[in-house]
Amino acid sequence: GAGVSQSPSNKVTEKGKDVELRCDPISGHTALYWYRQSLGQGLEFLIYFQGNSAPDKSGLPSDRFSAERTGGSVSTLTIQRTQQEDSAVYLCASTQTALFRSEQYFGPGTRLTVT
């Protein structure tokens, strides 16, 4: 596709349920990033992938959060036993490389609401 895509665009789930969020980066982009944005707040970094490996997972808020990337392309962010404080927009971005010169291209985000 022409840009980064994310699915679903909206997800409403009950507290305690698990959710999976998907990100399809731009074809050929090796680096992939997950951020989240709570209402009225700036972006909070979660995790970064270079290829299929994640050199830095320090932004994941708890062990309920995990992410994987397969085939150097699609990534899935999984939140187990969701809590109300997990409600946010989850944004994915990709870059051609992880080098500082590469600007990040963001997807439209997944709006997660935990009831």
Next chain:
Amino acid sequence: DAKTTQPTSMDCAEGRAANLPCNHSTISGNEYVYWYRQIHSQGPQYIIHGLKNNETNEMASLIITEDRKSSTLILPHATLRDTAVYYCIVRSTDSWGKFQFGAGTQVVVTP
């Protein structure tokens, strides 16, 4: 990465130039200045970046002071579609790419 300071909000008249300031007084020599914007309900969009020289592209111009402690993003002819939150970010050349987004400046373009 260095911190940035931006005004919380600013208004701009449609058709006029919008000048968005950013202070980054602790910037170091290997840090670039990036600007992104986020239109409501969309993901952030790259605008421009620079190191020490002024830069211009089809969207905007970036003016960086000689001491690199501050910069200004210029939207030459603001339109209503430029209403967005604008983020100024500094990022090290040693960084593997993570962006540290602050609160940004809410720009409202009015008719």
